Every structure is written in structure tokens, then in C-alpha cells.
Amino acid sequence: MAAVIETQGLTRRYGRFTAVDVLTFQVQEGDVFGFLGPNGAGKTTTLLMLLGLTEPTSGSARVLGFDPVRQPLEIKRQVGYLPENVGFYDELTARENLDYVARLNQLPAGVADRNIATALGQVGLTEVGNKRVGQFSRGMRQRLGLAELLIKDPKLIFLDEPTLGLDPDGINKILDLILSLSRDRGITVVLSSHLLDQVQRTCSRIGIMMKGRMVATGTIGELARRKSGPDEAGETLEQIYMRYFQEA
């Protein structure tokens, strides 16, 4: 198992405010990594730095063996990023939106058509592929966002709050999809969220971020033992998280 993501003292300051503070952590290949933390903890900033969309003030990172500052294109070719509020060109159909992304990724036309069809099938949007995205519900948009990541056949995907504002059925569909991606296609997933029961259901490893620092990483069992002693291994993630939160 190789480290897919590796950071060394990654720091980002905006003026006097430190959004990400000397962050050092690793994500292993095949993990579903739950990236937890309250709003404004620096999760999104970290993801943006890993993609090379924001430059770190200091420190360094390696994503799939590439340096995001120097080789952002290599990273963006293999990494899919689903932003918190994913946007689409509402006047285009779902298929046209995906086609545009495929062309931006310079996929050959044949490959693109095949990948688009597969991806639409995988997220269950084949029947509405030729409808305008403007008519889509939030859940459908979120699934279309996942399809958009899949057409480039990524090794690693970043999902920023993928279940925000969805109904329970929509949440389940998304989470099942994420699990099947990790299981069947071996994609490493980094999932940022603050909905703890969902993270507990899907993630194999967890990192908790508070005020720009990574306060803990490990499996849920490890976190529970470290925080509450060996007898408390059965604690829910929510209980563990609240202990960290009160400490910070």
C-alpha cells in the first residue's frame, strides 16, 4: 500500500488568519478517508492546495507522487474534485455538460462517449441524459457531479460535502455509489463532511481537523481507544468527535 496523499507541514495563511496550520498527514491507496471538522476548519482550503488551485504559504505536498505547485496538470488529470456546490451549465443537457468536461480532459471521442455512457449508467441518470440540467433536482445534480468525475477514470476523488442538502434517499444513493467506487474500481476517496453518522458508515479511516490542524487520524476503533481508553472501542463517531471538539 502506497501513500496517495502525503503532506509535510502544509500551511496556508490569508493575511493574519491561518486557514491551514502545519498540516502533516497521509492517505493510503484504497482508503475511504473521512475528512471531518467544523465549518471553517480548513478542509476545503486543504483540498484546494492538494489540487494545486491554491498555493500553500509554506510546506509541501505530494499527490499521486506529483507536486501540486509544480505539476498541477498531472494531478488534475487523475484526480476528480467535486466542489461543495457543484455547478453546471444549466442551458446544456447532462450529456453535453459531461461532453464538455471530457473534451477539457482531452479524452479521444470514442473513449469519451463510452465513459459518458458508463458514468451516466453508474449514477442512474441514463434516462435523463438528454434533459437540460436546469430541470434537475439537487440529488440529481449531485449524482451528475459524481458522473463528471468518473468520466476521466480517476485514481483519487475529493468529495466536498457531497450529501449536503439531500433527502435521506438521495444521501443513501450517493453513499452507496461512493462505496461501490472504492470497492469495485479501487478509487481512493477523500470525503469531507460534518455529518458524522454518514462518515461512520462509509469511511475506513478518519482525520479530524480543528482550526487548521489535524488533531487525530486513524480508524474509528483507534480513535475511540486513544481518546477514551480500551473499553470504549464501541463508541460512535459522534461521541468521539465531541470529545475532540470540546478539547480544542
Place this chain on the structure above:
Amino acid sequence: MWTIFRKELSDHFTSTRFLITFALILMVAAVTTYTAATNLRQALEGVAKPSHVFLLLFTTSGQLFSLAQFNAFFGPLIGIILGFDAINRERNDNTLSKLISQPIFRDAVINGKFLAGVTTIALMLSSMVLLITGLGLLSVGVVPGGDEAGRLAVYLFVSIAYVSFWMGLAILFSILFRSLATSALAAVALWIFFSFFIGFAASLVAGAIAPVDNPRDPRQVVANRNAEDAASLASPVVLYSQATSTILDPFRRTRQNLTMVGPMERFSMERFRNPLPLDQSILVVVPYLTLMIGLTVVCFGLSYVIFMRQEVRST
């Protein structure tokens, strides 16, 4: 970058506002040409040896304004309509962060958009000029000579540079302002200022730099006029209308107005009313053209730098 260019181009051509403005402009152009052509026939009756008749289609005012004037006023509007929401719409729709997380360089976004805009403008203006040429051929029955065609080509080129400048300005505003309405209004405000109020502003500036204490002193008057002319050149609208009137009117050999021309010079102008050859007209226009392209490049450069430095967050 060419992917973005192609998408932006197809967006422009399928958007409703593009079709509406284009239809409107073609309609006004057709009406103006028609009235100009009607007036032309009356004006040319009894003239022994008219020359450069064809260009008169563009410079003769029909009922209200000539086509060249119309372009100077409403060209900016085309540019603003094409550019005012280039970046901030993507930002508001959250498509910008998605776009730049694809494996493209960040400047491909702005380069692609700018190029698509310039291409749209070029196609729009060329089709307009060609259409008018056709209408002119039908209604006046004069075939433009090589010299006239050359002048029209230069005119077209200057016009494309002019409208592109306004589009560049609008794109700059779309980067600076998050709200669509703010960027559109800011661009329109500048357009109105440079079109209508630059005259007042220029005379104010001239009054401050070179005041006229004694209206009978010709040196003071001339200095004042010079200052006013220089100040009004700050407006791209003035730049454009002076450049195009020189290129479209071969009998104009100076860009200065008549008060600036000495009596002997004026006499010789009246005496030898021969058209200026095309290359000489171009020579007069080149500084204007350079300035206009320079302004466009400055707008684009500023947009480029600001866009590359801007933080991209989805929220």
C-alpha cells in the same frame, strides 16, 4: 484552450441576447443604408464627376445619423453585452471551480473567452459591412473600386479593435465584480461617460490647463483647443470616430478641425480637392489604431493578471 474557445463561441451564437442585438443592429444598419442611399441619389444629381460614392453610404447621415456614427455609439454596447458576465457568471453558477479543476491551465479560461469574443465581434461586424455593401450595390448601383474596398477593410479592422476594447473592459469588470448587475452597470456608465460627457470633461480640463483670458488672443485660443483635443482623445469613442472619419472620407487630410488650420492651408484645401491616397489615409490613422489596440491589450493584460491571482473558492 480551443475547447473553451469552441464552447464560448457556440454559447455566443446560440444565446438569445446575441440574436436580439444582432438582429437589432442589422435592422438599424439596413434602415440607415436605405435612407443614406435615398439621400445620396438626390445629392449626387448634377455633380459632374463624383468620386468615392460608395463610401458615402457609410458617412452620409440619413434621417438622424450615419452608419459610422451609429457604430461609434452602439459598438461599445455589443462589446459590453458579449463580455460583462464572462467570468462572474461562471463564479456565481459554481462552474468556475469545476472548470479550473480540470487539467487545463488557468489562463486557458480567460484566453479562450477573449478569443471567442473577438471572433464573434469580427463575424458580426464583417457580416454587417458585407450586408451594407450588398444593399448599397442594389440601391445605388455603384461598384466600389479597389481603393474603396481597401478603405472598408481598414474601417472594419479598426471597428473590430474598437468593439474588442469594450469587450475587454467588460471582461475586466466581470472579474472585478462578483455581481452581474454591477459589472454591467459599471461598463455602461463608462460607455455613457465616454460617449456623451467627454466633451464637457475635455473642455473643463482644457480650461484648467490652458485658460483663455482674452478671447481675442489667437495663441491662447489655439492652446486651449489643442488641450481640449488632447483631453478628449482619452475617450476611445473620440479616437474611433476620428480614425474612421479619416479612413472613410478621403477628402479629409488632417484630423484637426478647421479652426486649427491656417488660412493658406484652408485655401489650398479648397483649391485642390483631390482625394488622399489610401496609404496616406492609413498613415494618418495608424497612431489611433495603435492607441486603440494598446488600450485593448491593457484591458486584457489587467484581466489576465487579476484573474490569475484571484482566489477560487466555490463558496
